[in-house]
Structure formats: C-alpha cells, structure tokens
Amino acid sequence: MQLNWKWSSEKQYPLCVKLVVSILFLGLAFRLLFYRTNAFLNVSETLVSVDFQENRDRIPENGTQLSNNFNRSVSVDLDQSRYELTGKLNQYPENSTQASENPSVSPDLEQNKGQIDEHNGAHQPDNPKPSVSDSFPESRDQITKKGLEYAGFLIWHDYNNAEKCDLFTGDWIPSSSGPRYTNETCSLIEGHQNCMKNGRPDTGYLYWRWNPRDCELRPFDAELFLELMRNKSWAFIGDSISRNHVQSLLCTLSKVEQAVEVYHDEQYRSKRWHFPSYNFTVSVLWSPFLAKAATFEDYNGVSTADIQLHLDKLDSAWTNEFQSLDYMIFSSGKWFLKTAFYYENDTTLGCHNCPNKNQTELGFDFSYRKVLQNVFNFIVSSNHTGTIIYTTSSPDHFENGEWYNGGSCRRTEPVKEGELEVNELNKILRAVEMEEFEKAAAKASEWGINLKLLDVMQLSLLRPDGHPGLYRYFHPYDMDNSTKIFYDCLHWCLPGPIDSWNDLLMEMVLR
C-alpha cells in the first residue's frame, strides 16, 4: 500500500496517532482476510456536493439566427445539436444517411410519451441501505491483495478525513504525474474534446491535481474501483457535461480494461458500456432537462421551434431505468437558459425569453427549481438503495464575449481563488440547485436515501485553462478564414481537469 503523500505541515499528526492507526490498519487487514468487505463499507455518509453542465457547441449556419433567437445573456444556447451532429459524424462514415433520419422534431418527443406524472410514493424511513456490497473477488489471493489495499485506503481515509473534510474546497497544485490516458490509449474521446488529437500545442494544463485544503485526495485507483463495482451499474444522467464526464471515467478505467459498447440509441446520445471481466455497466442517459421536453432543432442545431418543457413530468429516459441502477450521477442546468415554453398538466404556464408571445415570463430559475423539486421528490420517495449523486453546475470561461460573438478561453494555467468570478447566470443556477439539494438531502437522510452532492463549481472555476477552446476542431489553425469558428469554453479537454472529478467520486463511493 502506498501512502506516499507529501504531508504539509498542517497535516502532520502526532506520532501516537500514527501508531494507533498502524495498529488499526493491521487489524483491519487481518479481518479482511476472513470477512467480506460489506461491513467496512457501511461507513456513514454525509453530503458531498458537486455540479455540472452543458454543451456549447453548435455552429449555427446563419449567424443572424443567433442574434434573433438568443438573448445575449442566455449564452447557453450553445447548442447541442451541432454537437450531436459531429458526434454522429464521428460514428458514421462521412456521408452517412443519418441526416435524413434526423427529424427536426427531436426524438425526445417519442421517448417521453408515457411519462410519470406523479411521484409521491409513500416513504419508508427505516430503509437500510448498503451502498456498496459484495464487491470482492472470489480468489483468496485477490481478496488478500485487494483487501489489504482497501483496508489501507479506508484506514488512511478515516485517519485523514476524520473531520469530514470538505473535498470541494482546495487548490490546484502542480503534479508531475500527468494524464492517466491519452488520445492514443483511449478511443472513446469525443472529437470535440480530443484536444491532443486536435493539435492543442500546450500541455501544462495536464499537470495539476486537485488538493482539498484539509485532507489528501488519493488519486483514482482504476483497479480498485472496478473491483468494488463488480456486478454494479452506473448511469450518468443529464446533458453534454454528463457525456464529457462519462468519457473521462471510461478512459481512466481503460488502462485496466477497455469498455465494450453494448448499446446506443438512434441518435448516439444515450449509450451503455460493459466491462466484461467485472460485469460492471456504465451508461450515459441523455436527458438535458431531466424533465419531459420536446426540442425542435434542425440538423444544424438551429431551433425550428421553441422548446416545450413539462415542468410536472420527469423524463422517462431516466425514470424507466432508475430502479435498475446502483449509482446515478445527475447533472443539468444549462439547458434551462434556453428559450422555452413551460407546461403543467399539459397546459401552458408561461415561458422564458419569449417576448411578443403573449405569455408570462417565468424565468429559467422558476423552471429549474420546479424540475429539480420533482427530480428530488422522485428520488427521495423512491426507496432506492443505491447511491445518487447530484453534480452542481460548472461554470464556463468565455472571456471578452460570449460563445457566439468572439468569446474565447486562451489561458494555459489555472487561476488562483478569487481571480475569476462566477457569472450572474451561473450564480442563479447554483443558488437554485444548492437550495433544492439541501432540502432534498434533509429528506433523503430521513428516508434513508443515499443522496450526495458532487460540487464541482468552485474547483472548475479555477480551471479556465482546461477547455478545448479552438481545439474543439481538428487542427483549427489549418482552417481557412472563411470558416466561422467558435471557442468551446464550457466542456473539458480529455484528458483534462474533469478527470479529477473521478477522484472525488471514488472518495464519495468509499466514504
């Protein structure tokens, strides 16, 4: 076991504590030789929080469309579908006929028929929940080896994080270890985030690690993670940030085993992978609003009609899968900034950003709040025995403009705390999600639901250097001047800072 951390002076513990820990450690290691690990996994949990986002990638063909349709402050319209389009092109032969199969009415429409209208099942307060169980291999040797490592991890963990360290307050510190995978070792990196392949010249952004202020964060251990996840299933549910995140996890795990894609939907938006040696399943479920929504966009990602969002109905894309999943990582937010009409009981309630439509402007915070309330109500009253994590919104880093009018991100190093501020829209999104999460977390602990927060807001804010920027395109410097190109200062390069979210996830899974 390696405990080769550089302990800073504040993190020194007295010798006697170390001695006690060593003894405990030995004891645990022995126990692990004879017992399965369940018992150790029931370490009690507190909330941990984190957030994430969306996709800004579409290039509208008509620049003018933008100024008409998008209020400047509504920067999120970074579209999705262009993104989808390119994703698809990456999957298919260049001139595939997919375009004709891609109706301007998004498939979400179909998917969402048969939605759940009600989700207030009775509660069951004393619902015991083993969050991780039976995760050890059968072979004695493996049990020994992994058991020892795991015992070490836990001991180290309890020792180090005795006071419920806040994982999300800290700093990025230089790290010589570099990325855990590259464009050569992982084939699952989406073209738009494959900064290495696309020719990003600087590599400094790869040599940092997140260091919580009051404890050490152990780097992700792919082998241990996979061991713990035998027979388990995970899903990342949300928008393009969820997709960004799932790719980071799959690539990180790929050095132990390559994931095998076993499913994709027609649009390549939702996918499922399997790790055969571990019988571990990972999915990404496309559900940018988490609620039932009809989106209308043409093949180029230009809106052909306004979004219809049903605030009282959840998206069956994830509710149908809910009970079969052991771990779920939700994220949402950015899509709520788009122009949309809001419905409740199938009747219009109002809208956001729709002047001259004779509708009440309700604001995106109104709809985001309503939807999150429904999502959390559903979760809290679900009797689910797995682990459910809500990822907070992560900020974008467009400077000197928005994504569509010249905004860029050219930094090559993290910033210090206080150097950048969260913009107004992100502040509003965050306020909503934090308030609703806190309320839900209180109920969740009462009803025995394992709900946690992965709070990536602050740590992401410090990484303006981690976005693809122009390197969302392959060799952007080769493009001729007539091509209108946009920076992506929202998603993350892979490898990149988003990989550290998995360190946090692992910590949360173990706690």
Ligand SMILES: *[C@@H]1O[C@H](CO)[C@@H](O)[C@H](O)[C@H]1NC(C)=O
């Ligand atoms: C977009 O451009 C095409 C061709 O340049 C034009 O026919 C179409 O009307 C434009 N659409 C909008 C909304 O401006």
Ligand SMILES: *[C@@H]1O[C@H](CO)[C@@H](O)[C@H](O)[C@H]1NC(C)=O
């Ligand atoms: C965008 O919204 C802001 C605030 O809601 C408003 O002041 C501004 O006039 C709007 N701009 C456009 C182009 O609609």
Ligand SMILES: *[C@@H]1O[C@H](CO)[C@@H](O)[C@H](O)[C@H]1NC(C)=O
């Ligand atoms: C592209 O389309 C052409 C004609 O439409 C077809 O002959 C060719 O096989 C296609 N290429 C691929 C890679 O499918």
Ligand SMILES: *[C@@H]1O[C@H](CO)[C@@H](O)[C@H](O)[C@H]1NC(C)=O
């Ligand atoms: C995984 O499932 C298989 C088949 O149900 C079972 O034999 C095995 O013990 C399980 N492994 C773990 C670690 O739960």
Ligand SMILES: *[C@@H]1O[C@H](CO)[C@@H](O)[C@H](O)[C@H]1NC(C)=O
């Ligand atoms: C990976 O990126 C490098 C440039 O950083 C490039 O030379 C190489 O061709 C890329 N490999 C793949 C498989 O994309």
Ligand SMILES: *[C@@H]1O[C@H](CO)[C@@H](O)[C@H](O)[C@H]1NC(C)=O
């Ligand atoms: C794989 O895991 C699932 C539970 O997620 C279990 O039902 C199934 O039996 C396992 N299969 C094998 C071959 O272990």
Ligand SMILES: *[C@@H]1O[C@H](CO)[C@@H](O)[C@H](O)[C@H]1NC(C)=O
């Ligand atoms: C929708 O229906 C519910 C229950 O039937 C009712 O309480 C609520 O007020 C209705 N909302 C609207 C906007 O009609």
Ligand SMILES: *[C@@H]1O[C@H](CO)[C@@H](O)[C@H](O)[C@H]1NC(C)=O
């Ligand atoms: C605006 O809506 C109200 C009530 O929904 C309706 O009475 C009124 O006729 C509408 N006005 C216009 C110009 O459509």
Ligand SMILES: *[C@@H]1O[C@H](CO)[C@@H](O)[C@H](O)[C@H]1NC(C)=O
């Ligand atoms: C949760 O469990 C309780 C008690 O078993 C049950 O009444 C309720 O219907 C369950 N809720 C859901 C959503 O399954």
Ligand SMILES: *[C@@H]1O[C@H](CO)[C@@H](O)[C@H](O)[C@H]1NC(C)=O
């Ligand atoms: C791009 O624009 C620059 C001046 O802005 C010009 O010198 C150059 O020739 C152009 N390149 C191409 C490929 O059009």
